[in-house]
Amino acid sequence: MQEFEEFIQEKMNPTNIFIKICTFLLLCSTLAYGQAGYGATTDSVYGSSLAILSSPTTLPLSPAPAPSPDYEYVNLTGLLTVAGPFSTFLKYLETTKLIETLQAQANDTDEGITLFVPKNNAFSNLKKVSLSNLTSDQLKQLCLFHVLPHYYSLSDFKNISGSGPINTLAGGSYTLNFTDDSGTVHIGSGWTKTVVSSSVHDKDPVAIYEVNQVLLPEAIFGTDIPPPAPTPAPMVAPDIAPVADGPEVADGGKGKGKGKGVAANSSTPSSSYRITGRNAWMWAVIVPLFVGLIVVL
Structure with a gap:
């Protein structure tokens, strides 16, 4: 009993009781603070999430891609129709259905195209x-x-002047030679030698140049190229010796003017010896009448 009483006295000691009460209150306050903080955190997270979902906010847009370079579409048919007298060449392009091929080369490739267009009279x-x-x-x-x-x-x-044959769209041995002479572009194909006479259209990626002759390839017409026609020699006036001045001989007198030589006077009869047809008729009538009148008298 004595030991029990001592245990009770020890436990009921005011100091021990104070320490235990403080420890209990500290534990309770810690638990209460933790619960309050957890609830506040959860509510704030869910609240912000609901605010984001309910608000009509827009997402940031990615920057638009840069536009590709805008090339002007070139209508070759329209150009050749209105630019000059090229209807014959255009007719050949349409008959062979090559106009679509040239349109694709002009507008659908990075290389572009260059045309040499003969005029109709070529x-x-x-x-x-x-x-x-x-x-x-x-x-x-x-x-x-x-x-x-x-x-x-x-x-x-x-830059390509005299550099050698340049391939055409025909391919193979269908090549052309170019020479630049002080800005004048000469074109040679073996059969044909011509120049660029004017520029119809010159804007990347399409160039159209007018030529005066049809370009004839050796691959079609052969290498037996006829020589060019000789240039006609200039006409020379015949040399005529001048007539010597001298006196007239018809009347044995001196000439009346210069420029009338012997040859001229010898070939030209005097007017006193000329008998016209009218005078001969008159003599043929008058002489018989005169003779008859003498006989009567």
Whole structure:
């Protein structure tokens, strides 16, 4: 009993009781603070989430891609129709259905295109060859022989002048030679030697140049090229010796003026010896009348 009483006294000691009460209150306050903080955190998270979902906020847009370079579409048919007398060449392009091929080369490739377009009279002036005898494939090659599969400005021909044959859209041995002579572009194909007479359209990626002759390839017409027609010699006036001045001989007197020589006077009878047809008729009538009158008297 004594030990129990001592235990009770020890436990009921005011100091021990104070310490235990403080410890209890500290534990309770810690638990209460933790619960309050957890609830506040949860509510704030859910509240902010609901606010984001309910508010009509827009998401940031990604920057738009830069626009691609805008090339102007070139209508070759329209250009050749209104630019000059090119209806014959355009007719060949449409008949062979090559106009679509050239349109694709001009507008759908990075290389561009260069056309050498003969005028209508260049086709009508063809005398040594005839295009009517060509096959459909040869006519296509002839048309493509006038096209370079690359855009060349007039100034570009200075760089390729004399550099050798340049491939055309016809391919193979269908090549052209170019020479720049003080800004004048000369074109040679073996059969044809011509120049660029004017620029119809010159804007990347399409160049169209006018030429005075049809470009004839050796791959179609052969290498037996007829020599050019000789240049006619200039006409020379015949030399005429001047007539010597001298006196007239008809009357044995001196000449009345210069420039009338002996040869002139000897070939020209005097007017006193000229008998016209009218005077001869009059003499033929008057003389018999005169003779008859004498006889009567």
